[in-house]
Amino acid sequence: MIGVGKAKQYGNVLDKPLSRGRQEVSLSAFAFLFSELVQYNQTQVDNIAELERRLEDAGYAVGARVLELLCHRDKGNRRETRLLGILSFIHSTVWKVLFGKVADSLEKGTEHEDEYMISEKELLVNRFISVPKDMGAFNCGAFVAGIVRGVLDGAGFPAVVSAHFVPIEGQQRPRTTILIKFAEEVIKLLLQILKEFFVFVARKPRKSQYCP
Amino acid sequence: MAPLVPKSGDAVFASVERVNAELFTLTYGAIVRQLLTDLEEVEEVNKQLDQMGYNIGVRLIDEFLAKSNVSRCVDFRETADVIAKVGFKMFLGVAATVTNWDAEGTTCSLVLEDNPLVDFVELPDTCQGLRYCNILSGVVRGALEMVSMKTEITWIRDMLNGDDAYELRVKLLKQVPEEYPYKDDE
Numbered sequence: 001m002i003g004v005g006k007a008k009q010y011g012n013v014l015d016k017p018l019s020r021g022r023q024e025v026s027l028s029a030f031a032f033l034f035s036e037l038v039q040y041n042q043t044q045v046d047n048i049a050e051l052e053r054r055l056e057d058a059g060y061a062v063g064a065r066v067l068e069l070l071c072h073r074d075k076g077n078r079r080e081t082r083l084l085g086i087l088s089f090i091h092s093t094v095w096k097v098l099f100g101k102v103a104d105s106l107e108k109g110t111e112h113e114d115e116y117m118i119s120e121k122e123l124l125v126n127r128f129i130s131v132p133k134d135m136g137a138f139n140c141g142a143f144v145a146g147i148v149r150g151v152l153d154g155a156g157f158p159a160v161v162s163a164h165f166v167p168i169e170g171q172q173r174p175r176t177t178i179l180i181k182f183a184e185e186v187i188k189l190l191l192q193i194l195k196e197f198f199v200f201v202a203r204k205p206r207k208s209q210y211c212p
Numbered sequence: 213m214a215p216l217v218p219k220s221g222d223a224v225f226a227s228v229e230r231v232n233a234e235l236f237t238l239t240y241g242a243i244v245r246q247l248l249t250d251l252e253e254v255e256e257v258n259k260q261l262d263q264m265g266y267n268i269g270v271r272l273i274d275e276f277l278a279k280s281n282v283s284r285c286v287d288f289r290e291t292a293d294v295i296a297k298v299g300f301k302m303f304l305g306v307a308a309t310v311t312n313w314d315a316e317g318t319t320c321s322l323v324l325e326d327n328p329l330v331d332f333v334e335l336p337d338t339c340q341g342l343r344y345c346n347i348l349s350g351v352v353r354g355a356l357e358m359v360s361m362k363t364e365i366t367w368i369r370d371m372l373n374g375d376d377a378y379e380l381r382v383k384l385l386k387q388v389p390e391e392y393p394y395k396d397d398e
Contacts, residue, residue, distance in 0.1 A: 013334035019249045023233035025328050026225065028275055029303040033347075037243050044250060058242040065238055065332070069379040124231065141267045 018073055021097060025179035031128045048138045063150020066094055079155055083105055083190060086155045090148055091118055099124045113189045116176040126176060139163040141176040148178055158183040216281040217316045221301025224280050233328040240329050244344065265350020273355040276302065288384050292320050295352060304328050321368060324378040335372050344372050349380055360388045
């Protein structure tokens, strides 16, 4: 009988060996699917903010799983515990796995201490999307913002993440910036760690005392 | 101009832009989960997934015809073969097998052993009756309708329900003759 033999069955999804992540599908297949996600959610909402929130929620579910998957497969069950570590993990590892390339840039906000930005000239999910005029500043990148929020939240850095179009000079299409604003508690925690670190350094006996 | 030579599924898949299947898988999972939360009833979710697939199929057929150089199929047998070998391969990166033809040559099965939609997926007890991959049957139905074939598609086997493969039963209901509603002078 055809169809028997190659595909092995597993009683539990966890018994199945983890894929290496090399498999691919066509970009159009993803684009079609994503367009259905957006269209379906449009039928469920009354306004743009709600639509963005729903796309973000969908992305969050992806982000939470990506973090788990990548920590397990690529990082030998280790997860970043430092703020900059997790940000660069998203900017390079997560982006590379999901979108096939490292994100164009990761910057720290100039006006606020607790803001970071990941920018992408042409976000994969926005490749085939043009936003109608009457939908204002709506950006389907909300889905990617959700992914970022999912990863950050799972790693213990809760943040508010949003996607924005930023016009670039001389270019017809704007780039998308994912704005990450960390929750107050994260910043407090960071300050606390810094403070403890300095106290620790201050208390540490000088080297010269050990060397007569 | 020389007639275009139909490409094999592998050739088309190699020539199109591709993305990591995990992004695709997880996004699909997010969609199904959203539908389950919104619609609550498993039957409704199946219906919505089928509808989404149909919408995709209606649009996808254009890209398929444009990129595969497939010309008109002589019969339904050839159509099924092209879907399995070129269609599935071109979009999902996995080919299907065509089997179990009936005597009239109007019903057959498409069997998928490898299915990128279901990586990491396990159905909980509360989701019994959910046709997780129902979007696929919608896609095939929608695409075939655009090339004048009305079909009825049912799932026979589903690995998420403990079967050994994914089997779609495709039944050709009728071939709608192409009509030209427009007049010459328009």
